[in-house]
Amino acid sequence: MTQQTSESAQKLEEMFAISPYNQLALSGVGPIKDVKIFDTTLRDGEQAPGIALSPDDKVRIAQALDSLGTDIIEAGFAASSDIEKETLRQIKDLNLNATVCSLARSVHKDIDAVIDSGLDYIHTFIATSDLHMQYKLKMTPEQVKERAVDAVEYAREHGLEVMFSCEDATRSRMDFMKEILLAVQEAGASSVNIPDTVGVIIPKAYGNMIAELHKTLKIPISVHCHNDMGLALANSLAAVENGATIVQGCVNGFGERTGNVALEEVAVNLFANYGVKTYDLSKISETSALIERITGFSMAANKPIVGRNAFAHESGIHVHGIMNNTATYEPFLPEVVGAKRRLVVGKLSGSHAVEGKLEEMGVKFPAEHIDELMEAVKKMSISGKEITDAELMAIADDIMWKKSTERKECVLDELTVITGRSTTPTATVTITKADGSKVTVADTGVGPVNAAVNAIRKAVNSNMTMEEYKLSAITGESDSMCQVAVTMKNVQNDGNISFGRAVGMDIVETSVDATMAAINRDFARVKHDKKEC
Template sequence: MKKQQTSESAKNLEKMLAVSPYNQLALSGVGPIKDVKIFDTTLRDGEQAPGIALSREDKVRIAIALDDLGVDILEGGFAASGEGEKEILTKLMKSDLDAKVCSLARCVISDIDAVLSTGVGMVHTFIATSDLHMQYKLKMTPEQVKEKAVEIVEYAKAHGLEVQFSCEDATRSDLNFMKDVLKGVQEAGVDSINIPDTVGVITPRAMGYLIGELKKTVKVPLSVHCHNDMGLAVANSIAAIDAGATICHVCMNGIGERTGNAALEEVAVNLFANYGIQTVDMSKIGPTSKLVERITGFNLAGNKPIVGRNAFAHESGIHVHGVMANSLTYEPFKPEMVGENRAIVIGKHSGAHSIQGRLDALGIAFPEEHLPDLLSTIKKIAIGGKMIDDAELLVIVDNLLWKRNTKGTMVTLDELTVLTGKNTTSTAVVTVTIAGSGKRTAAETGVGPVDAAINAIKKAINDKLTMEEYKLSAITGKSDSICEVTVMVKNVQNDGALAVGKAVGLDIVETSVDAMMCAINRDFARQRNA
């Protein structure tokens, strides 16, 4: 169901925006654009993306979500392509949707009959008008193409259908011929005319020119259907609306053939932010995007505008500082406007402000004097691009706070080399420095690289040292998770005392060795502080 925003809620949405003032200056000469209809083709052109195959249930779920989002027209399928498509279109007609349900059809009588059999009241019919398509695909003369276009529009209108006609490959068609065809279908009673950039080759300025020229001939509403082969689908759609088109074909998440179609969410946000035109319920964009992503299995790129996981994620210390003061410093609009959430990411580029902000959000009171140590540890762990989630941050913090009880370092690990592999006996060589005793180097084998490294350390420190307990945890359970190792050792100094060591890190062997060294130093500290 299309949701009409109250004037108060519209004002609240406007407060979430911080776009360029030059947009309005550039648009000052553009006539008022009162309304733009969203023609959603996620269920037809979107499904044609390689790898997407939707069941009837899938299509109905997506259709209901898009209808709730507020799209005006739903292109539910291609009736002539099979009985399954007919059944889906019939089911959509019985789903009590506010949006008009439309079917694609070629300029063929049997295609129109297939649409009529579903009970759908609108047809989007097309025929190619470019020389390239007429010669190599249709093998028809321009005269035959125009005759067929007019015939089908007349037939569809005579049978009570609302008709939108498309000149396929319009942006590579001869302008005069295209105008001639459009005059013919207009005289035949067409309700709207669509201009497709079928292979995504036009530029925004050229699209504006083309729509402007066609408006001299076309008196019915103009629509635009843009593909993203050159990365300009959304820009071309906006340019067409700027020039007078009032219907825009889109797909949720920009899915579609090859590189996809103009993304619904990007078109909707641009129209609202820069033209003040609200085409859908903005707050439902994020949830609808996620639903389509789950059902289609077509994963979004992290940097996808509006709905990608990084759209409102901040890691850089400078950016986070600004966002924490006022989010609009580094966001064009607030994420809640489109039903999304902001994420302050902890990683290699994080600064003290972002880490402190995350700690505050988690309710952790962390000593300010130890913040540089925490920042250093995080940057070390995240050097390979690792993003640290809340659970891992808690473990790192806990480990640093726990280490505060150790005063100074008596034993340092200078070198560690581990040789391991399939059908290879794991061997480790370590060099340690013990205060007052100098350097010691030892080599040992073990059952795996961790055991070999621990055995080498024991040999270098004290042969009677024993491992009483070893515990390893992968914090998130993922393959790139930070691991936490806790060890309990005995006889570090040959007096029967127990010592516990803890460490966190990405590499299991290194983290295990760090935990071992922590336990050894805690034992030396016990004696020194006694």
């Protein structure tokens, strides 16, 4: 390792803040020097319901996986179709740093398809559990062993490197597994794979299982963990602690049913807790996002490492801590995986988060109005909505704009709007006027906004007109806050034009607020003129 590489690794380590108890627990674990990443996103990942990759998709993903630092890419299942074989050829011809392989059943037909694809690495498999042998294969253990050995020998005779896999290994008898694995080792397999095919083993049991096989075999052991019971990552790490040196999985945790172990989680944990570098960690987020886009398979917001909320903070206490020292509420810096931190403004946000956000956007918001801003933010996010940067700026701007208007001369006390299909939109308003009188009126319109404005006109001044109405969604999304700007004329029968605006979640209420703002701005103008006289 060069001095520059050593310094880079040390700098990366300093970006983590993991538990000191981890190293205590690992004190009895032997040195783990090298672990290879075997990516099956293009094979097992594609088997996830709803994912179908074109040849071009597979090529793009293979290139991204190679750039990430993947050691082995299981790019498909050659025997499945001629298109698949041709795709494997295309990926092979990319001359990637990663080794490209294909899955194959332990039959000559499947192996021939891999040979035709031009690959020189094959992953053969056959089920070894009594359950699968009896109900799926309908074969005896002796027949299964014979088939497994024959497949390895046949592949080796044709110049292929072979990884052999015991399907449903974690429900297979240990004595039979040892027998078949020793046989394929003797037949020329360069590595074996011990999959937890339906995700049913617990970490301690899996660790013991791998340790036992590690003592028996002379070739590398690979592990392939499914996540049916949420144990895929824990099982993969337990396997590495007990001698496994190849970890199979998929980026983003795709795969059959609940998926395979997420390889980005494996890579980050291997580096943080075991000091083993596999991926170029800084490329994890971009690779994850690319695969999410291509597959159309969306990740949960709370997905570890690469989820939208992985480095998002809303709680006031958490944000305050993060702003002082990121290690308070982050196990590692987002830059490690090429991500960015998000300070989210929402229901649980404190003033530190909101002020910090505004400062990021270059907005100097007066401290004396922060309570009013916080009240507006919490009101608009009460349903769980996350306030975007643009929306926060609009709220802050709206509050400051309102501060330029003197106290309200007309107050909207009540608003009721009835609308719907085959229903005439009707609005009822109760307004306290400048002279202290209270009036309640109702009116109809071509829509709920028009009905509400008509009712306000009737209550304040029937000669008043709306000269212009502008409505926009601040972010352009379906749950975006809206911004309404109106121009009212003749509020007080003097022909003057007055402008009003408002920001809110509901189009009707926000339109009404903007209308009332224009009305009060006109009254404030007259009052100001009288003071000057």
